[in-house]
Amino acid sequence: MKYDTLIIRYGEIALKGRNRKSFYDTLYDRVREQLLDLKDIKLKKRFDHIEVVLNGMDYQQVADRIRHVFGIQSMRVAITVDNDLESIHSGALRVIKEEEHIATFKVSARRKNKDYPMTSKDLNYSVGSFILKNTENVTVDVHHPDMNLQIEVLEDTTRIYGKVIKGAGGLPVGSAGKVMLMLSGGIDSPVAGYMMMRRGATVEAIHFHSPPYTNDRAKQKVLDLAAALQKFGGRLKLHVVPFTNAQIAIRDRMPENYRMTIMRRMMLRIAERLAVKREALGIATGESLGQVASQTLESMNTINEVTNYPVFRPLVSTDKVDIIEIAKNIGTYDISIRPYEDCCTIFLPKAPKTKPKREQANRFEKNLPIEELMEEALAGVETIDVGKQTEALEDLL
Amino acid sequence: MIYLDNSATTPPYPEVLDTYRVVSERFFANPSSIHKLGGESEDLLHKSRQQAAALLGVKETEIIFTSGGTEGNNFAIKGTALGYRQRGKHLITSMIEHPASLNAFAQLEDLGFDVTYLDVDEEGRISIDALKDAWRPDTLLVSLIHVNNEIGTIQPIEEIGRFLRDKPKTLFHVDHVQGLAKVPLNFKDIGIDLATMSGHKIHGPKGTGMLYMREGVKLAPLLAGGGQEFDHRSGTENLPAIVGMVKALRLVMEKARDGVPYLQTVMNRLRQRLAQHPLVTLNTPEFGAAPHILNFTIEGFRAEVLIHALEEEDIYVSTKSACASKASEASHVLLACGLPEKEAKQAIRISLSFENTQEELDIFIASFDKKTKELMKAMEA
Numbered sequence: 001m002k003y004d005t006l007i008i009r010y011g012e013i014a015l016k017g018r019n020r021k022s023f024y025d026t027l028y029d030r031v032r033e034q035l036l037d038l039k040d041i042k043l044k045k046r047f048d049h050i051e052v053v054l055n056g057m058d059y060q061q062v063a064d065r066i067r068h069v070f071g072i073q074s075m076r077v078a079i080t081v082d083n084d085l086e087s088i089h090s091g092a093l094r095v096i097k098e099e100e101h102i103a104t105f106k107v108s109a110r111r112k113n114k115d116y117p118m119t120s121k122d123l124n125y126s127v128g129s130f131i132l133k134n135t136e137n138v139t140v141d142v143h144h145p146d147m148n149l150q151i152e153v154l155e156d157t158t159r160i161y162g163k164v165i166k167g168a169g170g171l172p173v174g175s176a177g178k179v180m181l182m183l184s185g186g187i188d189s190p191v192a193g194y195m196m197m198r199r200g201a202t203v204e205a206i207h208f209h210s211p212p213y214t215n216d217r218a219k220q221k222v223l224d225l226a227a228a229l230q231k232f233g234g235r236l237k238l239h240v241v242p243f244t245n246a247q248i249a250i251r252d253r254m255p256e257n258y259r260m261t262i263m264r265r266m267m268l269r270i271a272e273r274l275a276v277k278r279e280a281l282g283i284a285t286g287e288s289l290g291q292v293a294s295q296t297l298e299s300m301n302t303i304n305e306v307t308n309y310p311v312f313r314p315l316v317s318t319d320k321v322d323i324i325e326i327a328k329n330i331g332t333y334d335i336s337i338r339p340y341e342d343c344c345t346i347f348l349p350k351a352p353k354t355k356p357k358r359e360q361a362n363r364f365e366k367n368l369p370i371e372e373l374m375e376e377a378l379a380g381v382e383t384i385d386v387g388k389q390t391e392a393l394e395d396l397l
Numbered sequence: 398m399i400y401l402d403n404s405a406t407t408p409p410y411p412e413v414l415d416t417y418r419v420v421s422e423r424f425f426a427n428p429s430s431i432h433k434l435g436g437e438s439e440d441l442l443h444k445s446r447q448q449a450a451a452l453l454g455v456k457e458t459e460i461i462f463t464s465g466g467t468e469g470n471n472f473a474i475k476g477t478a479l480g481y482r483q484r485g486k487h488l489i490t491s492m493i494e495h496p497a498s499l500n501a502f503a504q505l506e507d508l509g510f511d512v513t514y515l516d517v518d519e520e521g522r523i524s525i526d527a528l529k530d531a532w533r534p535d536t537l538l539v540s541l542i543h544v545n546n547e548i549g550t551i552q553p554i555e556e557i558g559r560f561l562r563d564k565p566k567t568l569f570h571v572d573h574v575q576g577l578a579k580v581p582l583n584f585k586d587i588g589i590d591l592a593t594m595s596g597h598k599i600h601g602p603k604g605t606g607m608l609y610m611r612e613g614v615k616l617a618p619l620l621a622g623g624g625q626e627f628d629h630r631s632g633t634e635n636l637p638a639i640v641g642m643v644k645a646l647r648l649v650m651e652k653a654r655d656g657v658p659y660l661q662t663v664m665n666r667l668r669q670r671l672a673q674h675p676l677v678t679l680n681t682p683e684f685g686a687a688p689h690i691l692n693f694t695i696e697g698f699r700a701e702v703l704i705h706a707l708e709e710e711d712i713y714v715s716t717k718s719a720c721a722s723k724a725s726e727a728s729h730v731l732l733a734c735g736l737p738e739k740e741a742k743q744a745i746r747i748s749l750s751f752e753n754t755q756e757e758l759d760i761f762i763a764s765f766d767k768k769t770k771e772l773m774k775a776m777e778a
């Protein structure tokens with residue numbers, strides 16, 4: 001049997017009052033993007049759900065594409081039958097037989113079409129007895145059924161619902177404004193991006209690239225990470241910032257134990273400038289308190305001084321093992337562990353200061369042509385539309 | 398042209414050839430070179446592996462690109478025997494394997510390994526009880542062909558997987574070359590450790606294949622060298638062919654959704670029509686066989702004669718397996734199924750792809766009737 005419809009339900013966005021429509025439209029766009037190349041199916045906007053008309057396509061294939069899309073609470077498969085009792089009976093039986101491991105069920109009929117000759121109660125009884133007569137080892141349990149067989153009588157047709165598939169939850173990407181994600185290529189920053197996306201933020205990524213000390217594979221790795229984040233909704237833009245000269249200047253002019261702190265301050269300044277330019281309202285990082293020298297509270301305090309933009313650190317209190325777990329689940333871990341050096345590790349001292357001070361950093365930076373270095377870096381930014389990049393390769397496959 | 402020899406090889410999809418050409422031209426650099434061009438090739442290799450893994454429901458690191466079915470079977474069998482030889486020296490397979498497996502086992506016997514060849518019934522199926530009897534605590538490997546390439550019989554892979562599930566020291570290898578896309582297997586659910594697949598049987602380029610190797614399995618490599626393919630299979634990657642094969646895999650799996658039920662329908666019709674022919678005996682069982690292979694014996698003359706008679710009509714079928722059919726010996730598969738030598742020399746195999754139409758099969762049947770009548774007449778005169 002083939003289900004003909006997939007119903008997409010949203011959760012939290014229904015609560016958003018007057019903004020409901022814009023949330024709904026955003027979710028619709030995110031769903032549509034993932035399904036764009038499936039020409040057979042049709043999407044329909046309904047008041048409280050999105051309806052996917054499958055036109056013969058396997059629902060599993062559609063569900064797999066959108067199960068990562070934030071804003072979807074659940075998906076539910078359904079078949080559509082005529083309104084006569086015989087069609088409803090046989091349809092209900094097909095749905096029950098389609099679902100494996102069902103020992104108990106109940107029927108919950110609803111009538112949107114109130115002119116329908118039978119009451120919901122009568123329908124429940126009639127369909128229930130028909131199923132009992134035509135199956136073996138299946139009984140009714142109205143309190144804790146394995147399956148609640150929902151039947152909805154519409155004007156001309158009746159819809160019978162099958163299994164529920166859990167959605168990714170959260171809010172649709174694009175419903176909460178934009179943040180700049182500092183994407184290093186490590187394990188943490190893609191997870192931070194994922195968590196910001198989960199609450200609806202549009203993410204653009206910044207990566208600092210220091211050729212020839214960091215190579216194209218390191219850049220490609222970041223591109224792949226950005227591409228992996230795209231399945232949660234929306235296309236990503238990646239800004240690759242040339243950072244070699246800034247790093248050389250820091251190496252040559254800054255005391256060794258403050259190089260890391262000052263390099264981070266430079267990165268954050270550049271990220272803020274890009275955020276202004278790209279109309280992002282915040283900056284996100286994968287920092288986790290105490291994980292490395294740059295992530296002590298003293299470091300965060302000293303580094304954060306250079307911007308008054310909000311800096312979001314969704315992983316600040318998450319343990320490394322838990323971050324790794326999420327990274328594996330969202331498919332970024334295997335990419336992150338590719339062994340290419342990123343710019344954070346070159347020219348840096350073996351023992352960077354773990355308790356840097358604002359006053360000290362400011363004093364040292366007087367010897368650094370900050371504005372000049374920033375302008376040079378910003379002038380050389382390469383912005384990559386990650387979606388387009390991956391499509392080019394996917395055409396070959 | 399009516400091509401009904403798809404178990405020997407398939408014509409590559411045009412889209413696959415396009416990809417092959419573009420990749421050969423634009424991604425010629427060695428994926429191991431550290432420059433930018435090498436990086437681009439490496440990226441494409443990554444993406445191919447990702448896609449293959451996703452299509453097969455396994456992890457990226459569990460896909461080893463090979464040169465085809467022969468290498469896959471050799472690697473799985475010899476790699477297990479040599480890699481785990483401290484554990485034991487007993488191996489189990491069947492009488493109706495592809496020569497790539499049988500001859501690999503013969504080599505291992507020369508090296509002192511002890512091989513049990515399971516017999517098959519007249520439908521070409523092994524018995525689970527015989528397998529259970531043959532199994533010993535020092536059995537390193539059970540290696541079986543999933544869909545037999547000559548008669549299409551499907552082995553009870555899932556049941557075997559269940560039997561082996563609590564025997565982690567015995568690896569389970571499945572020669573999945575004929576089954577891929579047409580008789581799908583879920584490697585993970587069944588508990589398969591190694592599965593051999595080939596690119597040119599699914600409309601991909603020749604000289605390509607994949608070996609699924611479950612995470613944690615460590616075989617002795619056949620090809621030692623620069624450590625490509627996670628150190629399992631050295632040699633510069635054949636990138637255009639790999640990308641082409643993975644594209645073919647995607648296309649063939651998309652087609653399989655409607656293609657498998659379609660093949661079942663046309664195959665049933667073909668069976669019925671051939672069964673009515675007075676000289677024909679069907680060797681492929683009606684139940685438990687793949688939907689694309691039909692083997693039958695034609696009484697009265699050698700199969701070869703009929704093959705050449707049909708090629709006059711631009712119709713191409715084959716005797717037993719292409720890999721062995723040049724030798725004019727009787728089929729070892731049919732002999733194992735209990736056919737007398739004479740009949741085992743008279744077998745013809747028709748093998749379909751999702752691309753064959755009902756119309757082509759109607760023409761085949763008509764030509765087959767016509768040609769057999771002509772040949773009978775000539776022989777009587």
